[in-house]
Amino acid sequence: MNIITLIKQVPDTTDIKTDPKTGNLIREGIESIINPDDRHAIEVAVSLKEKYKGKSIVVSMGPPQAIDAISEAIGMGIDEGILLADRNFGGADTWATSFTLGKAIEKINAYDLILCGRQAIDGDTAQIGPQVAEFLGLPQLTYVMDIEEVDDRRIIVKRGLGNGYERVESPLPALITVIGELNKPRYPRVDLLINACKENARITLWNAADLKVSVQEIGLSGSLTRVIKTFSPKVKREGEMLKGDKGEAVGQLIERLAGNYLI
Amino acid sequence: MAIFIDYDLCTGCKRCEKICPYNGIEVKDGKAVVNERCTSCGVCIDNCPENAISSDIKEKEVPDFRDRKGIWVFAEQADGVMAKVTKELLGLGQSLAKDLNQELSAVLLGNNVGHLIEELQKYGAQRVYLAQHELLSVYQTNPYTKVISEIILHNKPSIFIIGATPIGRDLAPRISMRLNLGLTADCTELSIDQEDGLLLQTRPAFGGNLMATIKTAYSRPQMATVRPGVMESKKIGTSSNCEVIHVDSSLTKEDVVTRVLEFVGEKKKVVSLNDAKVIVAGGRGVGSEEGLKPLFELAEALGAEVAGTRIVIEEGWLPVERQVGQTGQTVRPELYVACGISGAIQHRAGMLGSRYVIAINKDERAPIFEAADWGIVGDLHEVVPTLTNAILNRKGK
Ligand SMILES: Cc1cc2nc3c(=O)[nH]c(=O)nc-3n(C[C@H](O)[C@H](O)[C@H](O)COP(=O)(O)OP(=O)(O)OC[C@H]3O[C@@H](n4cnc5c(N)ncnc54)[C@H](O)[C@@H]3O)c2cc1C
Ligand SMILES: Nc1ncnc2c1ncn2[C@@H]1O[C@H](COP(=O)(O)O)[C@@H](O)[C@H]1O
Numbered sequence: 001m002n003i004i005t006l007i008k009q010v011p012d013t014t015d016i017k018t019d020p021k022t023g024n025l026i027r028e029g030i031e032s033i034i035n036p037d038d039r040h041a042i043e044v045a046v047s048l049k050e051k052y053k054g055k056s057i058v059v060s061m062g063p064p065q066a067i068d069a070i071s072e073a074i075g076m077g078i079d080e081g082i083l084l085a086d087r088n089f090g091g092a093d094t095w096a097t098s099f100t101l102g103k104a105i106e107k108i109n110a111y112d113l114i115l116c117g118r119q120a121i122d123g124d125t126a127q128i129g130p131q132v133a134e135f136l137g138l139p140q141l142t143y144v145m146d147i148e149e150v151d152d153r154r155i156i157v158k159r160g161l162g163n164g165y166e167r168v169e170s171p172l173p174a175l176i177t178v179i180g181e182l183n184k185p186r187y188p189r190v191d192l193l194i195n196a197c198k199e200n201a202r203i204t205l206w207n208a209a210d211l212k213v214s215v216q217e218i219g220l221s222g223s224l225t226r227v228i229k230t231f232s233p234k235v236k237r238e239g240e241m242l243k244g245d246k247g248e249a250v251g252q253l254i255e256r257l258a259g260n261y262l263i
Numbered sequence: 264m265a266i267f268i269d270y271d272l273c274t275g276c277k278r279c280e281k282i283c284p285y286n287g288i289e290v291k292d293g294k295a296v297v298n299e300r301c302t303s304c305g306v307c308i309d310n311c312p313e314n315a316i317s318s319d320i321k322e323k324e325v326p327d328f329r330d331r332k333g334i335w336v337f338a339e340q341a342d343g344v345m346a347k348v349t350k351e352l353l354g355l356g357q358s359l360a361k362d363l364n365q366e367l368s369a370v371l372l373g374n375n376v377g378h379l380i381e382e383l384q385k386y387g388a389q390r391v392y393l394a395q396h397e398l399l400s401v402y403q404t405n406p407y408t409k410v411i412s413e414i415i416l417h418n419k420p421s422i423f424i425i426g427a428t429p430i431g432r433d434l435a436p437r438i439s440m441r442l443n444l445g446l447t448a449d450c451t452e453l454s455i456d457q458e459d460g461l462l463l464q465t466r467p468a469f470g471g472n473l474m475a476t477i478k479t480a481y482s483r484p485q486m487a488t489v490r491p492g493v494m495e496s497k498k499i500g501t502s503s504n505c506e507v508i509h510v511d512s513s514l515t516k517e518d519v520v521t522r523v524l525e526f527v528g529e530k531k532k533v534v535s536l537n538d539a540k541v542i543v544a545g546g547r548g549v550g551s552e553e554g555l556k557p558l559f560e561l562a563e564a565l566g567a568e569v570a571g572t573r574i575v576i577e578e579g580w581l582p583v584e585r586q587v588g589q590t591g592q593t594v595r596p597e598l599y600v601a602c603g604i605s606g607a608i609q610h611r612a613g614m615l616g617s618r619y620v621i622a623i624n625k626d627e628r629a630p631i632f633e634a635a636d637w638g639i640v641g642d643l644h645e646v647v648p649t650l651t652n653a654i655l656n657r658k659g660k
Contacts, residue, residue, distance in 0.1 A: 094448075127446060130433060230284050231473070240636065249639045252637075257598075258657070
C-alpha cells in the first residue's frame with residue numbers, strides 16, 4: 001500500500017505570548033514543529049506500512065527550513081520526503097496550497113491512501129484535506145478517530161462528530177484527515193534521524209517548474225482570498241478583585257451575583 | 264515576487280513590523296527590512312502610512328460580478344431537525360441582506376424536510392432552494408457537494424455562508440475547490456465593506472493570538488464558514504412570504520461513493536455547552552479528576568454545566584465535548600465561573616461572549632482576571648466549596 005502524508009511545519013503557537021502593554025505578538029524564539037495533527041497522520045502511515053509494506057512518502061509545501069519537519073518524519077519511519085519549495089509558492093491561501101499539493105500528488109501518481117491532519121494550528125482552517133480530495137476527485141473521510149479495517153481496496157473508519165461518531169466505508173484510493181484521538185505518535189528513532197540528515201537522505205525538492213504550474217495559479221497570485229488587515233483580539237474586562245479572606249471575598253461575590261439577578 | 268521598501272519614504276515607524284502576520288518585516292537601524300519569512304502577502308503595503316512599501320505582484324483582475332446577487336445560507340439539518348447554527352446564520356444573513364439590499368435565501372437539502380421551510384422563514388429566509396432525494400437523507404460529502412454546486416452555478420449568488428460545524432467544514436472546502444471559490448474558515452464576524460460592497464470576513468488565526476480580516480474579491484459567491492454560537496438568531500414577523508424553489512437533483516447511486524454503516528450517538532443526553540445558561544469551568548488548577556468534585560457541587564447548586572480547558576480534556580478528566588475554546592466550543596452563558604484557569608488566549612477565545620465572568624485562581628497575575636468581572640485570588644479547593652455553601656445557604660433562606 002502506497003501512502004502519501006501531507007505535513008506542515010508550523011510555529012508552536014502554544015508558546016506565543018502577547019505583549020501585555022502593546023497587545024502585539026512576541027515572536028522571538030518560537031520553535032517550529034510538525035503540526036500536531038500531522039504527527040498522528042505520520043503514525044498511521046508508518047504503522048500501516050509495517051503491516052502492508054509499500055512506500056510511504058511525506059509531502060510538504062513550505063520554506064527551505066521545512067526540511068527539518070520532513071527529516072523528523074523520516075526519523076519516525078517514513079521512507080521519503082518531498083519538499084515543495086519555491087519563492088512563488090509564498091503567500092498561498094488554502095485554494096492555492098491545495099492546488100499545488102494536488103499537482104505534486106498527481107506527479108507522484110502511485111498512491112492508495114492520502115493522509116492529512118484535520119487542521120494546522122497556525123491557519124486553523126481544516127480546508128486543505130477536502131480541497132486536495134476534490135482536486136484529485138477522491139472520496140474524503142474527515143475527522144477520523146479510528147481506522148477499523150483497511151485492505152488494498154477499501155477502508156472502514158470511525159469519524160468523530162462531536163455528538164457521537166459515524167462508521168463509514170470508502171473505496172480506495174481515498175483521502176482521510178485525522179484527529180488526535182486516533183493514536184499516540186511514536187518518537188523519531190535516533191539512527192533514522194541521523195540518516196535523514198545525511199546528504200544522501202531521500203528528500204527531493206520540487207519547484208514550480210517541476211510541477212508544470214504557472215505563477216498565476218500558485219502562491220499569492222493564485223490565491224482567491226486576501227488578508228487585508230490583522231489586529232489583536234479585544235479581551236479585557238473591568239476585573240474587580242474581591243479582597244479579604246475567602247469568607248469575605250465570597251460574601252462580596254454573593255452580593256454581586258444577587259445584585260445582577262444571577263442567583 | 265518581492266516586497267520593496269522606499270528608504271526615502273520609510274520613517275521606521277514599525278507599523279509594518281507589528282501588522283505582518285508572518286514576522287517577515289523588521290525595522291533595523293530605523294528602516295524596514297524584509298526578511299526570509301516574508302510570504303509577499305502584501306498586508307504591509309496597505310498599512311504603511313507613508314506609502315513606502317510596494318511590490319511587483321500584479322494585482323489580479325477582478326471579473327465583472329454585477330449579475331451576482333443574493334445572500335445564501337446553508338440550512339444544516341439532521342433527521343429533520345434544524346441545526347442551531349442555521350438560525351444563527353439566518354440572523355447574520357438578515358443584517359447582510361439589509362446592508363446590501365438583497366434577498367436572503369436558504370439552501371435546504373434532505374429527504375422529507377419540507378416541514379422545515381416554515382422555520383427557515385420565521386428566522387428570516389425570503390426564499391428556500393429545496394432539494395429532496397433519498398440519497399440526501401443523511402449528509403454525505405459527494406452528493407451534497409454535487410447538488411449545491413449545481414444550484415450555485417444556476418442561480419449565481421453573491422454570498423454563501425455555511426456553519427463551521429463538522430458537516431460545514433467537510434462540505435465548504437469541497438465546493439470551494441469544485442467551483443474555484445475563495446473560502447474563509449471559521450469566521451467570528453462578517454460585515455459589508457461600505458466602500459466596495461465586499462464581504463469582510465474576520466477570523467482568529469495563530470491559535471487565537473491574532474485576528475485577520477479577509478476579502479474574497481476574485482470569485483463569487485464569496486464564501487465563508489461561520490463559527491457556531493457566535494452569531495445571534497433573530498425571529499421575524501410571520502407576515503412576509505417565502506418563495507420555495509424545488510430543485511431537481513439528478514442523483515444516482517454512482518454519486519455516492521462512501522457508505523455510512525451506522526451512527527452511534529452519545530449515550531448520555533446532557534445539556535450541550537452551547538445551550539447552557541451557567542457554566543462552571545475547570546483548568547489545570549483542579550489538579551485531578553477528583554479535584555473536579557467541588558466544581559460539580561457548585562454546578563449542582565447553580566444549575567450549571569461543567570466544562571474544562573484543553574489540558575483538562577487532554578488529561579481525560581472531562582470528555583472532549585466539554586472543552587471550551589479555540590479548538591473546543593464557543594459558549595455564551597449568562598455566567599461563566601473559571602476555576603484554576605490561567606486564561607490562555609485560546610481558552611478565552613471560547614468564552615469571551617459570556618455575560619458575566621468570575622475567576623478563581625491562586626496566582627493574582629493570571630491573565631484570566633483581565634477577562635473577568637469579579638476575581639478571587641485563592642485556592643479553588645477552598646474558595647469553591649465556600650461559594651457553594653454560601654449559595655446553598657442563601658437558597659435555604
Ligand atoms: C491551536 C491551539 C488551540 C487551543 N485550543 C484550546 C481550547 O480550545 N481550549 C483551551 O482551553 N485551550 C486551548 N489551547 C491551550 C491553551 O493555550 C492553554 O494551554 C490552556 O487553555 C491552558 O489551560 P489551563 O488554564 O487549564 O492551564 P494552565 O495554563 O496551566 O493554568 C492553570 C492555572 O490554575 C491556577 N491554579 C493552580 N492550582 C490552583 C488552585 N489550587 N487554586 C486556584 N488556582 C490554581 C494556576 O495559577 C494557573 O493560572 C489551545 C492551544 C493551541 C496552540
Ligand atoms: N503547506 C502545506 N504542506 C503540506 N501539507 C499541508 C500544508 N498546509 C496544510 N497541510 C495539510 O492540511 C492539513 C490541514 O491544514 P489547514 O487546512 O491549513 O488547517 C494539515 O494538517 C496538513 O496535513
